Structure formats: C-alpha cells, structure tokens
Amino acid sequence: MLTVEERHEIEEELKRYPDRHAVTIDALKIVQRRRGWVTDEALRDVADFLGVSAHDLDGVATFYNLIYRQPVGRHVILVCDSVSCWIRRYDRIREALGTRLGIGFGETTSDGRFTMLPIVCLGACDHAPVLMIDQDLHRDVTPDGVEEILAKYD
Amino acid sequence: MPTLDKPLTRNVRADGAPVDIAAYERADGYQAVRKALTMAPGDIINLMKQANLRGRGGAGFNTGLKWSFVPMGPDAPTPKYVVCNADEMEPGTFKDRLLLESDPHQLIEGMIIAALAIEATTGYIFLRWEYREAAARIYRALAEAYARGYLGRRVAGSDHAFDLHLHVSGGRYMCGEETGLLNALEGRRANPRTKPPYPQVAGLWGKPTVVNNVETLCNVPHIVLRGADWFKSLSYTADGGTKLYGASGSVRRPGLWELPMGTTVRELLEEHAGGMPDGLKFRGLLPGGASTEFLVEEHLDVRMDFTDVPKAGSRLGTGTMIVLDDRTCPVGMLWNLEHFFAQESCGWCTPCWSGLAWVEQLLARMEEGGGQPGDLEKMEFQTHFLGPGHTFCALAPGAAEPLTSALKYFREDFERHIREHRCPYH
Numbered sequence: 001m002l003t004v005e006e007r008h009e010i011e012e013e014l015k016r017y018p019d020r021h022a023v024t025i026d027a028l029k030i031v032q033r034r035r036g037w038v039t040d041e042a043l044r045d046v047a048d049f050l051g052v053s054a055h056d057l058d059g060v061a062t063f064y065n066l067i068y069r070q071p072v073g074r075h076v077i078l079v080c081d082s083v084s085c086w087i088r089r090y091d092r093i094r095e096a097l098g099t100r101l102g103i104g105f106g107e108t109t110s111d112g113r114f115t116m117l118p119i120v121c122l123g124a125c126d127h128a129p130v131l132m133i134d135q136d137l138h139r140d141v142t143p144d145g146v147e148e149i150l151a152k153y154d
Numbered sequence: 155m156p157t158l159d160k161p162l163t164r165n166v167r168a169d170g171a172p173v174d175i176a177a178y179e180r181a182d183g184y185q186a187v188r189k190a191l192t193m194a195p196g197d198i199i200n201l202m203k204q205a206n207l208r209g210r211g212g213a214g215f216n217t218g219l220k221w222s223f224v225p226m227g228p229d230a231p232t233p234k235y236v237v238c239n240a241d242e243m244e245p246g247t248f249k250d251r252l253l254l255e256s257d258p259h260q261l262i263e264g265m266i267i268a269a270l271a272i273e274a275t276t277g278y279i280f281l282r283w284e285y286r287e288a289a290a291r292i293y294r295a296l297a298e299a300y301a302r303g304y305l306g307r308r309v310a311g312s313d314h315a316f317d318l319h320l321h322v323s324g325g326r327y328m329c330g331e332e333t334g335l336l337n338a339l340e341g342r343r344a345n346p347r348t349k350p351p352y353p354q355v356a357g358l359w360g361k362p363t364v365v366n367n368v369e370t371l372c373n374v375p376h377i378v379l380r381g382a383d384w385f386k387s388l389s390y391t392a393d394g395g396t397k398l399y400g401a402s403g404s405v406r407r408p409g410l411w412e413l414p415m416g417t418t419v420r421e422l423l424e425e426h427a428g429g430m431p432d433g434l435k436f437r438g439l440l441p442g443g444a445s446t447e448f449l450v451e452e453h454l455d456v457r458m459d460f461t462d463v464p465k466a467g468s469r470l471g472t473g474t475m476i477v478l479d480d481r482t483c484p485v486g487m488l489w490n491l492e493h494f495f496a497q498e499s500c501g502w503c504t505p506c507w508s509g510l511a512w513v514e515q516l517l518a519r520m521e522e523g524g525g526q527p528g529d530l531e532k533m534e535f536q537t538h539f540l541g542p543g544h545t546f547c548a549l550a551p552g553a554a555e556p557l558t559s560a561l562k563y564f565r566e567d568f569e570r571h572i573r574e575h576r577c578p579y580h
C-alpha cells in the first residue's frame with residue numbers, strides 16, 4: 001500500500017503534467033526516497049495508482065540508473081568512474097573505500113550502512129576525482145581523505 | 155579583436171552563491187522579456203538567426219533556424235512546449251552545472267523568450283538527478299519568478315501565459331538525446347524516436363516542441379537586449395558569442411572559462427589551464443567531451459568553434475576538453491570511454507549494443523595483456539558500423555569518434571600492447 005504522504009506527493013507531481021503516465025519516474029523516486037528501494041509490491045502499487053501496467057512500469061524502472069530494484073544500504077556512495085576521474089586515478093579512491101568498508105561496486109556493508117556503486121561523470125570533472133554520498137557531492141577526493149568523509153554518515 | 159564581455163557568467167559570484175531575483179533584476183534581469191514582449195515572434199526568431207547563435211549542446215545547430223520550423227499562427231497545434239536539456243551526462247562536461255547553480259534566472263528568462271518566439275505555453279527543465287544543488291536553486295528561482303509575475307498566466311503583465319516546471323531525471327545518458335529526452339519526460343524509457351517528424355512539429359505528447367541546451371538558452375536574453383551585431387562582436391569567428399570552455403584530466407589548473415568563441419586550443423591549454431602538470435607531457439585531447447575525436451600536438455592552433463574544429467577532423471562538442479598526458483595509457487583511456495558507451499547504449503540497434511560490447515571486450519583484453527594480432531582491424535571494422543547512418547541515434551557515432559582517432563594517432567601504443575602482451579604504462 002502506498003502511504004497517504006506518498007499518494008499526496010505523487011498527486012502534486014501530476015499537476016505538472018497532462019497525463020498520469022508522465023509521472024512514472026517521479027512516483028518511483030518518491031517511493032524510493034522513503035523506502036530506500038523499489039520492491040515488487042511497491043512497483044505494483046505505483047502501477048495501480050497511475051493506471052499503467054506493472055510490466056510497463058518495471059521496464060521504466062530498470063531503464064534508469066538511479067532507480068534501485070534491489071535493496072541498498074542506508075547511504076549510497078556513487079563513485080564517478082568516467083574519463084576525467086579515471087585520468088585523475090579514481091581507482092585509488094575506489095580501493096581506499098573498498099579497504100575501509102570491505103565492499104566493491106554493487107555491494108553493501110554487512111551492517112547495512114553503505115552501498116557502493118559506480119556512476120557516470122558527475123559533471124564536476126574540474127575537481128576530479130569526485131563522488132556523491134546520498135545528496136552530497138565530494139570533490140577533489142584523496143585516498144587519505146576517505147575516512148573523514150565516511151565519518152559524516154552513520 | 156572581439157569585444158571582451160562575459161554575458162553568461164557576469165553574475166557568477168566568487169563564493170558560488172546564486173543571484174536571487176532582486177540582484178538579477180538590478181543587473182537588467184528580465185528586461186529582455188519586456189523587450190521581447192514588444193516584438194513579433196518571427197522577429198525574435200530572425201534575431202537569433204542573425205546573431206548566428208549555434209546550439210551549445212554539441213551539434214551546433216542554428217537556434218533561430220531550429221525555432222523557425224515550429225508551426226505558427228492560429229491553426230498551429232497547441233499546446234506547444236519549450237524544453238531545456240540540462241541532462242549534462244557527457245563525460246568530461248561540467249559547463250551547464252555552473253550556469254544552473256550560479257544564475258538560474260538567466261536560464262528562466264531565456265526560456266520565457268523562447269516560449270514567446272514559438273508561442274509555447276508550457277516549459278520543462280530536464281535536469282539530471284545528481285545536480286542536487288542546481289535543483290534546489292532552480293526550485294527557488296521558479297518560485298521567485300512566479301511570485302514576481304514573470305511566469306504564470308500573465309507573463310510580465312502581458313496576455314501571454316507561460317508555465318515552467320522542473321523535471322528531475324532517473325539517470326541515463328540517453329536522456330540527453332533530444333527525442334530520448336521527450337520519451338523520458340513522458341515517463342517512458344529514453345529510447346530515441348524516429349525522425350521525421352522532428353520535435354518542432356510533433357514532439358512532447360505529439361505537440362510542437364523545441365529542445366535546447368542550457369548554455370544556448372542562457373545566451374538568448376543577452377541577444378534580445380543587446381542585438382545580433384553585439385553578439386557577433388564577442389567572437390573571433392563567424393559563430394557568434396562567447397563560449398563556456400573547460401579543461402579537465404591532465405592539466406595544471408582544471409576549470410571553466412567564458413571566452414570569445416574561436417579561442418585556440420593552445421590558449422585554453424597553456425594560459426587558462428596552466429599547461430601540463432609537472433613532469434608530464436601533452437599527448438592529445440578530446441575537445442568537447444567523450445564523444446569527440448582526439449586532437450594532437452599539430453592541432454594546438456585550431457580555433458575552438460563549430461567551423462574550425464571539424465576541419466581538424468573533430469567537433470567542438472560541448473567545448474569542455476579532456477587532456478591526456480604521456481604517462482597515462484591511451485588504450486586504458488579508450489577502454490574507459492567505450493565501457494561508458496557500451497553501458498549507456500539503449501539496446502535499440504544491433505551495431506550499437508553488440509558492436510560496443512565487442513569493442514569494450516577487445517580493449518579490456520588488450521589492456522590486460524591478451525591482445526591478439528587482428529584486434530585493431532576488428533575494431534576498425536566495428537567503427538565503420540558504429541559510424542553515421544547505421545544507427546538510430548548519435549550515441550554510436552559518438553562512441554566511434556574517440557576510437558577511430560585513437561587508432562590513428564596512438565596506433566603504436568595499441569600495437570605495443572599486442573606485441574608485448576602487457577600494458578607498457580604499468
């Protein structure tokens with residue numbers, strides 16, 4: 001079941017578009033923001049609410065990189081693996097995170113605190129290497145600086 | 155010499171904070187909307203043509219010409235739409251972020267004028283999710299513009315209505331392709347659409363739609379206020395205006411600079427980006443994002459505009475260059491680039507999804523020491539089918555560009571990987 005708040009938020013989005021199908025992505029993000037990821041049940045509820053088929057909606061959900069159809073940790077670390085960060089040795093950041101947290105790309109720490117994922121160019125290439133944790137952009141990241149960044153997220 | 159004026163970044167503050175509507179208005183903000191309201195739509199379009207404003211999203215299409223394809227008059231289908239492409243996912247590109255974060259009203263004003271020019275009543279800003287700060291600032295600026303009456307039922311007290319909304323994407327490179335973007339706005343997968351019909355005739359929900367890049371739209375108010383001749387005087391070349399250039403990768407001072415259109419590669423690299431970092435030599439660069447062809451030493455005096463870069467075999471693209479040094483492996487760089495394109499391919503056409511997967515595997519194997527004689531020929535064969543005319547959209551030709559040129563300029567590096575069964579840079 002969608003909560004009252006979720007329905008309300010989706011209704012607000014509907015005002016900005018001429019038809020219900022247009023808000024599929026917004027609706028999935030609304031659900032994901034509250035629950036961390038989009039379960040099969042949530043997917044069906046959103047589909048029913050918008051009057052689209054669940055199959056169609058899953059096609060949309062799986063197309064977009066930032067809609068998670070699998071559980072993720074409390075915080076999601078998005079590490080830029082695109083070309084300018086690659087030139088500026090993003091691999092060292094990835095290794096430092098891996099050593100510190102014991103996870104690689106696509107994995108979640110056993111305490112459920114972090115999931116680490118690759119992300120395409122974050123549009124901050126003049127400050128490479130960069131990463132995002134939740135809503136925050138971290139620029140000019142160094143392997144030694146990783147510890148201090150992680151400490152902000154519990 | 156061009157007029158030294160920096161219209162796009164004039165309001166950018168050193169502390170990075172955005173200008174609010176009061177500060178924007180003090181700097182002549184929204185005066186261009188008032189002026190555009192006194193002009194006929196056709197005159198606004200002609201002004202853009204005269205200024206030779208070319209699209210800053212990468213393809214360089216003439217903006218006035220693009221707008222002129224929209225059906226006009228009482229029999230034209232309605233509602234019409236103006237859409238701003240703020241997806242900015244081209245690797246190595248970070249210019250629109252600055253405009254969105256530092257001066258959102260400049261974009262809003264440009265969109266209002268575009269709407270007046272094509273008689274559109276609704277607009278969307280299509281923004282990638284990761285631009286969180288930009289999203290917050292755009293929401294605030296939209297609320298301010300509604301409160302001050304620039305948006306809504308009566309634009310600046312006129313009889314024109316214009317509603318503008320922010321759409322935050324779910325994330326995929328294909329959303330930046332203009333017809334993929336329209337599908338994404340309709341809540342579908344961002345596969346591209348067949349053209350024709352072009353979006354100007356049948357776009358969003360089948361209605362006439364213009365899609366423009368952030369930087370393109372940000373130029374519009376200045377052209378309306380100060381004229382086509384002034385705009386042309388900003389440039390070294392026939393392509394009007396300034397350009398927001400950038401450099402990242404191996405340079406001493408990565409950054410963004412608004413400079414006359416047609417500034418040379420050398421000036422950008424040596425003066426603005428401070429040259430190469432200590433101990434590293436210049437090897438080559440991609441002039442405008444991941445999907446452009448390499449330029450090398452012999453091209454340093456090329457003017458960065460839509461006319462000269464093609465003569466050197468590449469494209470201006472987004473104008474934000476990615477610099478490669480002599481200690482970084484070109485094969486490794488190509489692997490990284492083709493991994494991106496293979497991952498972001500939408501899977502619609504075979505030469506793209508299957509060709510890119512194959513190219514990526516060949517590059518991965520080569521970088522890890524398993525390259526085989528004949529691999530370069532296999533890649534060349536693939537670049538042919540990835541090239542223009544074999545696929546539905548420009549992602550595949552874009553993916554072929556860095557590869558074709560790397561095989562030309564860095565061929566010896568590829569051959570050494572195969573000969574020595576290892577990466578010589580490790």
Ligand SMILES: Cc1cc2nc3c(=O)[nH]c(=O)nc-3n(C[C@H](O)[C@H](O)[C@H](O)COP(=O)(O)O)c2cc1C
Pocket residue numbers: 208209210211212213214215217220239240241242243244327328329330331332333365366367368370371547548549
């Ligand atoms: C795969 C792909 C991704 C693109 N991404 C962007 C983008 O993020 N931003 C953009 O403005 N244009 C992008 N473009 C170009 C757009 O299709 C379109 O040409 C542009 O938005 C038109 O605006 P302009 O005429 O103002 O340049 C992309 C094109 C392709 C093929």
Ligand code: SF4
Pocket residue numbers: 328346498499500501502503504506507545546547548549550551
């Ligand atoms: S070229 Fe690639 S990205 Fe473009 S439509 Fe074809 S498969 Fe999709």
Ligand code: FES
Pocket residue numbers: 080081082083084085086120121122123124125128129130245246247
């Ligand atoms: S390549 Fe990492 S932010 Fe652009």
